[in-house]
Amino acid sequence: MDTKEELRTTPVYPHSAAYAREHGELEQYRASNNVNLQCKESIEAAVREHFDGMYLSHDAAKGVIETYGMERVSMVLSNTVQLQDWDGRYSRRNKEWAKTIPNDNPETVRCGYALNSHPAVLDGFIDLVREEQQRSRTQREKLEPSRPSVRDRLKQEELPAHKSAAPKKREPER
Secondary structure (H helix, E strand, O other): OOOHHHHHHOOOOOOOHHHHHHOOOHHHHHHHHHHHHHHHHHHHHHHHHHEOOOOEOOOOOHHHHHHHOHHHHHHHHHHHHHHOOOOOOOOHHHHHHHHOOOOOOOHHHHHHHOOOOOHHHHHHHHHHHHHHHHHHHHHHHHHOOOOOOHHHHHHHOOOOOOOOOOOOOOOOOO
């Protein structure tokens, strides 16, 4: 599994190994975890390449996001923050964000794709990922035609005049 397309399209497996075993989905579980490990290594490489000792380049996260997709990158980053929640070098905002991303794997599995980069630099990287996430969300909203509410559409449409009901028959019921 080495093409960029395969890395980006391998779905994040949302359940534990036990669940995967019970439901015959071990192959998907393993594939997802392998891509998680590769994503971790790519994030660490991006941080090394784009951090000059003082500043983290603004485009540090773009290549990793293009390769693995926003969902996986966010999951790997949030996993690290969740496991290191005690570390004050992660901003409160990023800790709160990390809590919104569920991860059902046991800690022993999650530690495998926890990042080893310096927490302060990683916090900046998370900010870049979240900014990119917001930017893509805003672009999507601009591209999608706004959908008027049902209430507004009903107000705009002229309702047909109410037809009177057919007269009732006056026969006794049988």
